[in-house]
Amino acid sequence: MEVVINEGCISCGMCTEICPEEFEFGPEGTAVPINNPVPDDLEAGTVEAAEACPVSVIEVEE
């Protein structure tokens, strides 16, 4: 699984809270993925974060 964060992140901290092993804040203050492809044990958390993102900018691709 690959994860992409599109433009429009409002830095709410939801994804970094739900799955801190996969999402962190980058130098621009917006969320960035830590691992790509996403390790198997982080897939569930990554999907959960994508669904929880209030501006729906996290995309997961098989």
Ligand code: SF4
């Ligand atoms: S949940 Fe969405 S808006 Fe919030 S920090 Fe993550 S990518 Fe940005």
